[in-house]
Amino acid sequence: MKRIMKWVLAATLVCGASVFTSCVDNSTDNPVVPEPGVPAVPDHFINEALMDKTVKPGDDFYMYALGTWFNSHKEGDRGYMESYDAINTNEVEKSLFASDNPLARHLVRNIEAPAPSLNEDVKAVLDYLDIQKPTGIGMLLTEIGKLQDKGLNPIFSKRVDMHMQSHSCQEIVSRGILTQTADYYLGSKQTDALKSYIKPILTAIDNVADPERTKAEGYEAELEERVSAILAEEQLIYATAHGGGDTSDSDRQGLWNVRDIPEYIEAGSIARSRATRAGGGVEDEVTRETLLEAFHPMAGAIFDESPAFKKYVEQKGGITTVLKTMDNCYDYLRYYAVMSVSNYMKARYVGQSEGAAKSIIVAALKQTSPFLMNKLSADVLRKMGQAGADRCLTMLEKMRTVFRQRLETLDWLSDATRQEALKKLEAMQFFVGVPDNLSEGEFTLDEGNTLVEDALSIMAQNEAIRHNMCGKKYEQQIRTIIDYEIDYSVQNAFYNCEMNCLVILPQFISEGMFPADDEYTQYVVATVFAHEMTHGFDAKGAKYDKQGYLRDWWKDEDKAKFEAKQQEMIALYNRLEAYPGQPADGEKTLAENMADYGGMTLAYSLFKQKKIDEGLQGAALDYACQEFFLHYAKLWLRYPTLDQKKSLYLDVHSIPQNRVNGIVTLFDDWYRLFNVTDGKLYLAPEKRVQIW
Structure with missing residues (x-):
């Protein structure tokens, strides 16, 4: 069922836990002694064990960065963030079955009861x-x-x-x-x-x-x-x-x-x-x-x-x-x-494991009433996102500053349009993690209900609770709308045009996904935060003003330039492939590709400036920037089957491989850092579309 809230989905980010923590011993038999005051440059990359250096970066940077991992895994294996998603989802599910909340205990009893025909x-x-x-x-x-x-x-x-x-x-x-x-x-x-x-x-x-x-x-x-x-x-x-x-x-x-x-x-x-x-x-x-x-x-x-x-x-x-x-x-x-x-209907799950059937039913409950499940899982979700919430908010504000600076210096925007864009950026609200107190609304279930009767009762009560939103302006109830409509347990982030706000859910700021002691991973995950911020200025988001009203705030000449840049972006992705024999659809994926570009631009700019401020220069700075690009590829690590690729093709996001290969080709630094002077991905400098 299509949800009534049309949230901009960041993407299903997928990956493998074993990859997330992978690293290579930096010791060598004959270490190079750097000059005093000059940072040492490692002689290999952190995740070099994943790389396939027989692939030219200019032909397929994704496989250059990750090819060895693919060669040692099979289609359908969990990728990078998929594994953390499985771990965190399992943690939330376990908390439900261990809860002493009366409503949770009622549902668990019916889930575990013998299956009716x-x-x-x-x-x-x-x-x-x-x-x-x-x-x-x-x-x-x-x-x-x-x-x-x-x-x-x-x-x-x-x-x-x-x-x-x-x-x-x-x-x-x-x-x-x-x-x-x-x-x-x-x-x-x-x-x-x-x-x-x-x-x-x-x-x-x-x-x-x-x-x-x-x-x-x-x-x-x-x-x-x-x-x-x-x-x-x-x-x-x-x-x-x-x-x-x-x-x-x-x-x-x-x-x-x-x-x-x-x-x-x-x-x-x-x-x-x-x-x-x-x-x-x-x-x-x-x-x-x-x-x-x-x-x-x-x-x-x-x-x-x-x-x-x-x-x-x-x-x-x-x-x-x-x-x-x-x-x-x-x-x-x-x-x-x-x-x-x-x-x-548990009779449908004959032949499946008890654990698999329970997981499907819990997932169905989240779809039937995200609000109910948010209430039942609030404590574990708050704990999951607690460690990273402040760091995430700090990162978002820093990227807002970078975005502001870029808007102020863009040479293709007139001052009138620039000022409107700056107003929208400043008005954008950030919601990170789970609030201390969820919105009002209570559920009750009759003791004699079967599981399907519970589901029908929850549907009716959920719709009645949602009527609490009727007649109120969005800006008066943003958090209520989020609480009612968004499943806080999923691994995702969202931007909403009509409320000019973005939401980062707890999984994204969990210690595994957003680790305090892994700066590279922090900043590449921040590309997703910035991706959401950029949705406010993509092909669709740019039609809404700072308050979320559908209003044209663009000067005609600026709009024409903006639309021309969109056509360049469409052409860039049309040259890629979604799966064997099927060209990618640059028009369908335009808004998400623009957000990917904006996310990478803001996060990479922030990361590089941080390293410069720390005193890195020359080879040491280049190494750090190379690691950023390689970690960015790792972020999108996924090994879909052909059927999954065909399904992904129907989505508004590009397939994982293209989210990497399409974006890196727009950055001059990438060409220099990886010595790309030709290849299937190569774009001449004048073809590297620059938007934000």
């Missing part, structure tokens, strides 16, 4: 939600409205979202919200896999609700038709969510900027108060009026006025154009309900 879990869902078979469109919309009140949004949605025009959180009526599983399969063009997921759910529903149906002649053929109808509805919702377009297994272009903040919501305020749902009485038509009558949105709610949603309403949300019959619509509502909690 699939049919038993499906029956629990259907009984809990009591979905009635609709006799017409009006009754169908009323049933959808009842599910919306419980945190489910099939066909049409009504939920709290960020509304740009009012710069506040509001309840918004729009198209349905896909379950995460359906969104994943459609996004990765695996329609057959989604069909194979839909079929057993429908079969289980029939086994519970109408077992005689499954024995009837022609059941399999009928089932296939029902599965196809549900698949077509999922495809329609997916296409509408992405502004329209093909969702078949053919190649698609331009549908994958999933990190975008929703510009499609236009002002369309609904002046009405929340009413008690009486059921029935809604006309058998899909219009704005019938949707509002059925869904009972709260005062100040917003109706989606986007062209994509208008077209969706014209298509009746697929009710008469795709699903076509009330029987199929009934199928869809029940399928959607079961699919929404399918990760809690």
